[in-house]
Amino acid sequence: MWSFSLFEEEDLINFLQRGLLEDELGELLRQWDYLSPAVQLELIKHLRSTVCEEEMLARALGIKKATAKALLENPAVEFEFPAVSDGGGRIVKALAVPNTSENYSNIREQKRHIKPVTDYLRSRGVLSEGLSVFFDSGFVGNSFQLAMVLSFLVKKLPSDLCWTGGVRKDGRLAKVDSLEKKAQLCQMEGKRLAMPFHLRSVDELTDWLNAELVDIPLAVSKDPIKLEEFFEKRENLLNLWHIHRIDPSELILHTGRLEGELWKETARRFSQLVKRLDYTLERRLRAHLVINGPVSLAFALGVLYGHTRPSAVYHYLRGDKRYYAVELFNTREVKEAVGEYRHIRQDLEGDGEELAVVLYFGHHNPVADIKAFLADRGIGAEVLLLWMEEGRGNIDPADFKPIAKECASAVQEVKGKKHHRRLHFFFSCPVVIAYLFGVAFGHFGSGVIYNFEGNTYEPVLELEFLRGLIED
Numbered sequence: 001m002w003s004f005s006l007f008e009e010e011d012l013i014n015f016l017q018r019g020l021l022e023d024e025l026g027e028l029l030r031q032w033d034y035l036s037p038a039v040q041l042e043l044i045k046h047l048r049s050t051v052c053e054e055e056m057l058a059r060a061l062g063i064k065k066a067t068a069k070a071l072l073e074n075p076a077v078e079f080e081f082p083a084v085s086d087g088g089g090r091i092v093k094a095l096a097v098p099n100t101s102e103n104y105s106n107i108r109e110q111k112r113h114i115k116p117v118t119d120y121l122r123s124r125g126v127l128s129e130g131l132s133v134f135f136d137s138g139f140v141g142n143s144f145q146l147a148m149v150l151s152f153l154v155k156k157l158p159s160d161l162c163w164t165g166g167v168r169k170d171g172r173l174a175k176v177d178s179l180e181k182k183a184q185l186c187q188m189e190g191k192r193l194a195m196p197f198h199l200r201s202v203d204e205l206t207d208w209l210n211a212e213l214v215d216i217p218l219a220v221s222k223d224p225i226k227l228e229e230f231f232e233k234r235e236n237l238l239n240l241w242h243i244h245r246i247d248p249s250e251l252i253l254h255t256g257r258l259e260g261e262l263w264k265e266t267a268r269r270f271s272q273l274v275k276r277l278d279y280t281l282e283r284r285l286r287a288h289l290v291i292n293g294p295v296s297l298a299f300a301l302g303v304l305y306g307h308t309r310p311s312a313v314y315h316y317l318r319g320d321k322r323y324y325a326v327e328l329f330n331t332r333e334v335k336e337a338v339g340e341y342r343h344i345r346q347d348l349e350g351d352g353e354e355l356a357v358v359l360y361f362g363h364h365n366p367v368a369d370i371k372a373f374l375a376d377r378g379i380g381a382e383v384l385l386l387w388m389e390e391g392r393g394n395i396d397p398a399d400f401k402p403i404a405k406e407c408a409s410a411v412q413e414v415k416g417k418k419h420h421r422r423l424h425f426f427f428s429c430p431v432v433i434a435y436l437f438g439v440a441f442g443h444f445g446s447g448v449i450y451n452f453e454g455n456t457y458e459p460v461l462e463l464e465f466l467r468g469l470i471e472d
Contacts, residue, residue: 002027005034013042025052029060038136040106041095048072066101071132074099081147081164082182082193083139089185091162093136096148104132113142117149119169120202126152142166143176149202154209156282161194161244162186171201194243208239213286213310213329216240216277219252220270220301221292227251230290230314230323244280255293258451263460266297271304271469278309289313290323295427295434296451300461302438304469307331311439315397315432324397326432334405334440337412343399344386344406348414352380355420357411359386359437361403361429363393366452370426373450373457381424384414395430404436411441423447426457443467 002024004012015021016039021028028035028043035043047057048071058068076097083092098121103114114131121127133148146165150157157163164182166174175197183193196205208214217231227237227248237248253273255266278285289311291298305311310330314323328334350371356379358370367385374381386407388395395403423445427434447463 003034004028004031004039009036009038012039016042016046022050025050026056029056032060037106037134037138041093041134041136044071044106044134045095048076061104063104064101067104067130067132070100070129071097071104077148077151079144079147079151080162081144082162082185083137083141083143084178084181084185085140089181090137091185091189092139092144094144094148095134096151097132098127098152099129100132101129102132103130106134107138109140110135110144113145116169117145117167120167120171121149121152123169123171124153141176142174143182146173146202150206150209153202153206157209158244158280158282160191160280162189162191163194165197167202171203173197173199173201173205192245194245196239196243198238198242205243208243211284214281214284215286215288215312216281217251217288217290218270218273219290219292220255220266220297221252221290222255222257223292224254225252225290225292230325231288246277246280255297258294258297258460259453263297263451264465267300267304267461267466268469270301274305274309286310286312286329288325289435290316291431291435293431294451294460295429295431296425296449296460298431298434299425299427299438299441300449300466302435303441303443303463303466305435305439306470307335307439307442313432313435315400315430317397326397326400326436328401328436328439331439333401334408334436336405336409338406338409341406341410343403344388344410346410347383347385347387349383349385350381352382353420354379354381354422354424355414356381356383356424356426357386358383358426359407359429359433361386361388361392361395361433364428366426366428369452370457374424379424382414382418382420384411386410395433397432400430400432401436404433404440407433407437408440415445421446423463425449426452428452443470 052072054065054068058065074097076095078095080091080093103111105111114133118131143164145167147163149167150163164176166176168174186193199205215233215236217227219225240246253269312325312327314325317324443463443466445463448459449461450457451460
């Protein structure tokens with residue numbers, strides 16, 4: 001008969017995982033009290049995937065037969081949390097099995113900390129009976145409670161976060177000790193320790209983590225700006241910082257005066273920030289954008305933000321001294337082709353292998369300058385002018401979305417009739433229309449974005465560059 005307590009822990013776990021101890025499972029259970037917590041956890045996980053007699057498991061663990069049956073059959077959750085001591089620390093892994101006829105833990109002193117969690121989960125309708133938890137190492141305190149509760153209540157926990165904290169029977173959050181050491185431990189593991197203790201309860205935390213969309217402000221501005229000028233949900237900024245460790249100051253991209261490589265650098269910074277937020281929030285990002293800068297940049301940011309993410313973009317009403325939100329929670333609002341053009345007119349002039357797209361909705365009529373610019377550069381292009389007869393420079397923000405939609409539809413209609421080797425984009429319109437047009441147009445094809453600087457137009461960004469940022 002083998003004395004399994006004399007085996008190296010890693011070897012026993014490896015043998016179990018490889019199925020090399022199938023004939024010794026009964027003997028392993030008889031030696032349960034002499035096995036390390038890590039081996040006990042792996043043994044329970046293995047028994048749940050094979051055939052095991054309930055009576056044998058009940059006898060080995062000193063539990064009811066009904067509890068043993070639940071341990072083998074009930075759906076379980078796995079979770080992990082940081083634990084530290086004077087001698088160091090580690091990430092403890094655990095398995096929780098709900099609705100056992102009694103509370104049980106392979107770390108006996110933790111059984112008392114399971115009860116308040118059981119009471120809370122019963123109040124949430126998650127449990128009808130008890131709860132059994134297996135840990136892969138011993139530790140002191142109740143720091144596992146929050147991680148375990150979240151594993152039951154959250155659809156998909158962010159993979160880059162660690163959780164620690166206590167949970168009272170009424171669901172209130174309780175701070176635990178050694179947070180700084182635990183944060184350092186998580187950092188060594190390539191993760192961040194969430195510290196949601198600014199919230200009162202688990203319910204508030206799960207509301208945040210389970211929300212289908214998370215509203216986050218973003219500002220791209222040549223001048224100083226404060227997020228609270230247009231975004232009122234201060235609690236979202238607190239959650240972003242305390243839970244995900246993203247400083248709200250990172251949500252403001254100051255551009256200054258754009259020239260040269262700063263155009264590309266600003267586009268790169270914006271793309272990286274959106275990707276980071278999208279990853280951190282498990283693809284639940286809904287950005288609230290203020291763009292205080294060139295209209296050409298707004299078009300590029302719309303391309304970069306993409307047509308799969310919902311957003312809201314803000315237009316400043318100078319007369320009212322307030323921001324007006326243009327919500328785009330479903331990008332089909334600007335991407336679908338239209339059958340009738342109600343807001344814009346379109347003229348297609350000239351001939352050539354390329355296409356110049358001109359949005360003329362501002363006070364300045366750019367057409368003559370653009371035609372002269374194309375001629376000076378030797379660019380043979382048809383010119384698609386998208387314009388309005390009335391209201392230029394004073395457009396109702398409620399019309400921004402339909403205008404952008406009609407512009408995108410008109411461009412696609414022209415492209416569908418003739419292949420153009422390259423596109424050239426020129427703008428005389430509100431920033432929000434350019435952004436929405438960028439979202440609708442997308443990043444496919446070859447093209448150049450121009451900005452009016454001084455007395456002429458300058459190429460500032462290429463669609464190929466933006467596509468590279470998106471696909472990187």
